[in-house]
Amino acid sequence: MANTVIGSSLIIDGEISGDEDLVIQGTVKGKISLKESLFVESSGVVEADIETQNVEIAGRVTGNIAATDKVELKSDCRVVGDIKAPRILIADGASFKGNVDMDVKG
């Protein structure tokens, strides 16, 4: 699967949608909806509501996150918002403020 990379010098204000992996090194404001995985790298700044399958965050995210599979907050990330996902991982060193909702099945 091809990767789309939003480089560190790019700023996007609007809506991003698609069905392949997205890597954000730059700045995105608005809304992101993907069918695959989203990677917010350490230089990435996202101010958007996110809907996707998987998210890995090493950068800064402000907004609500809904993932159908997994949300991973890496060490040194800064996340503010509500997270809804069946699997949520928070690494030591991550900063997070918001609600967590894991849809528990069974």
Add this chain to the structure above:
Amino acid sequence: MTAAINEDNLFAIIIKGSLSGGGNLVIEGRVEGQIALKNHLTIETTGKVEADIRAEELTINGEASGNIDASSRVAINTSAKVAGDIKAPRVVIEDGAVFNGSIEMEVKLPDDI
């Protein structure tokens, strides 16, 4: 020095009320009420706690419901089931753990984001 509320006491002893102390505590049984501890609290896989918890550090392998306020760190491990609001500078959630509630880590974001 570590005190333990044992699994062996699970059916014999259920602690309802408030529990406070200065040492480390391992809970393998059941506690309902309030817990205030100066040091490290560990809830083992067999432990079931329905209480508001205040401690320096908290490690959860079992079940906990209630609000958690830790001055240092909260670790929610694979086998844990936790419901409630957490306030701590450091919170770690492992894959497989079940958590519902809010987390507040005193995030400082720059003004420009």
